[in-house]
Amino acid sequence: MNRFPRVLVIGAGAIGSFYGAILKRAGCEVAVVLRSDYEAVNANGFRFTSSLGDLSWRPDQVYGPNDTPVQTADYILLCVKVLPGVDRAALVRPWMGEHTGLVLIENGLDIERELADAFPTNPLVSCLAFIAVSRTGPGEVNHQAYGQLVMGNFPRGFDEHCARLSELFQQGGIKVDETDAVVGERWRKCVWNTPFNPLSVLANGADTLSMLDAPGGESLIRTLMEEVIAVAEADGYPMPDGIIDKNLEGTRKMGAYKNSMALDYLQGRAIELDAILGNVVAIARQHQVPVPHLQTILVALRMRQA
């Protein structure tokens, strides 16, 4: 492919509009599928505040969920929240071409399989985003910090699609860590997300420092991290020594921060409980790894949701 790729973002919220902006900056043609923000973005494009400069942009095409594509995309970025009852394969199917590469930029563990099964012959790229970005209004996005992606093929490998996308994201101004073991990287990210995200909901949308500094807070977070690490190891992904200290040091350095689940909770939106915690507990059960603290938090949050 000599020309710049045609990209379609499905779920152009905080993450989708940010990484869409980066690919647009790199020279790609970028279209979006929108639901609630359709009118605003169709009229004014995305308006950003960002430490990376002016990232505001207008998509080349703005579709509603019931539209049909004018042209199939080379790559679809799927950036919807991973929620029970949201059939992501059904969401993507009308937009997929025979050769379209599917690129997931979403949190959680074991979230790729349903898409790999639905589109077995299409390239599947799995990405983890290390970024603080949120929607502040229809078509309005605040990028607070960071932006780095970790990228690889699901279940493993790093093919020519990953290489092309990695190059484009870097040309657009963000750092990409390339991996041929993306599932291990998902585990590594879950060492942070699986304790912090659900706990922040139990703590009424608390920020990271309030959680760490609450009496017994850091100790509970360490225990939860140890449980995640034990499951990761049983699943074939041993985590590096010192990962807990490194995570906690980094978190303290970052300052008070509300993760994406805390923001969802505070804004009354559904939370990605299964993708981030439920799937870890399910894998623990398969491997018969005891995770009493994770299990307690999962059940407490399910009660809250019920």
Ligand SMILES: NC(=O)C1=CN([C@@H]2O[C@H](COP(=O)(O)OP(=O)(O)OC[C@H]3O[C@@H](n4cnc5c(N)ncnc54)[C@H](OP(=O)(O)O)[C@@H]3O)[C@@H](O)[C@H]2O)C=CC1
């Ligand atoms: N925000 C962050 O800083 C980070 C987020 N992540 C992960 O990235 C993923 C995306 O999160 P984020 O961008 O924050 O979430 P947002 O809620 O900001 O964006 C999700 C978007 O998906 C759209 N959407 C959902 N269903 C449909 C549909 N059927 N048709 C069209 N659009 C749809 C939503 O539209 P609508 O408004 O209509 O619901 C919304 O625009 C999550 O997995 C999250 O955990 C990871 C790291 C950091």
Ligand SMILES: CC(C)(CO)C(=O)C(=O)O
């Ligand atoms: C790691 C972090 C906090 C930001 O990238 C995240 O994944 C989230 O907000 O859910």
